[in-house]
Amino acid sequence: MIVLDPFNAGMALARRMVRLGARVTVLEGQRVVARSRGVHGVVSAYKADGGSWLEVLNHLASSGEEGALLTATDRGSAWLVRESDRLPPNLRHFENPASAHLALMDKQTADRIAREAGVRVPWTAEASSTAELEPLLEKAPWPCVVKPVLSHEWRDRYGEKRSFFAGGAEEARQLMAEPLADGFRMLLSQYIPGGDEDVEEAI
Numbered sequence: 001m002i003v004l005d006p007f008n009a010g011m012a013l014a015r016r017m018v019r020l021g022a023r024v025t026v027l028e029g030q031r032v033v034a035r036s037r038g039v040h041g042v043v044s045a046y047k048a049d050g051g052s053w054l055e056v057l058n059h060l061a062s063s064g065e066e067g068a069l070l071t072a073t074d075r076g077s078a079w080l081v082r083e084s085d086r087l088p089p090n091l092r093h094f095e096n097p098a099s100a101h102l103a104l105m106d107k108q109t110a111d112r113i114a115r116e117a118g119v120r121v122p123w124t125a126e127a128s129s130t131a132e133l134e135p136l137l138e139k140a141p142w143p144c145v146v147k148p149v150l151s152h153e154w155r156d157r158y159g160e161k162r163s164f165f166a167g168g169a170e171e172a173r174q175l176m177a178e179p180l181a182d183g184f185r186m187l188l189s190q191y192i193p194g195g196d197e198d199v200e201e202a203i
Contacts, residue, residue: 005076061088
């Protein structure tokens with residue numbers, strides 16, 4: 001098994017699979033999960049063109065042995081969808097251009113899918129520019145949450161924090177100014193108070 005871009009969930013996955021007797025290789029950009037007991041760690045930085053990860057995976061697959069390729073991040077899933085046709089055929093993976101991964105990572109399409117399934121979703125609107133944002137600020141049911149449409153792309157540019165509370169229009173305008181200028185699609189979403197036990201899910 002190869003765990004690509006493990007992040008937080010990858011640690012538990014790798015350790016569990018080792019305990020079950022699997023031979024686990026972790027491929028990540030920094031040596032964190034790769035130091036886990038029982039795993040073989042490979043450190044290779046993520047690059048937008050995918051070259052470095054493809055090189056490592058081709059090497060790992062060169063024996064011809066069947067393997068499972070899993071990822072614990074949206075970035076990893078998006079990369080696997082994009083590179084699906086170039087991946088070694090003996091490495092099995094879930095992600096491909098026809099899978100649901102990209103639709104569910106995009107919060108706008110995920111919200112639409114949820115609504116069609118009868119799941120209640122907070123008021124949400126997308127803006128790709130300040131011109132698109134302005135009329136939304138008048139309609140928004142304040143307070144709201146400001147967040148990127150694609151979290152994994154935001155993380156690569158701005159860091160881990162990607163959800164911000166906005167009490168009113170001016171606060172939201174300030175929070176969204178820079179990412180909109182940088183070309184990021186942003187969401188303005190109604191803030192719903194409560195804890196995890198108040199969240200409705202559909203699988």
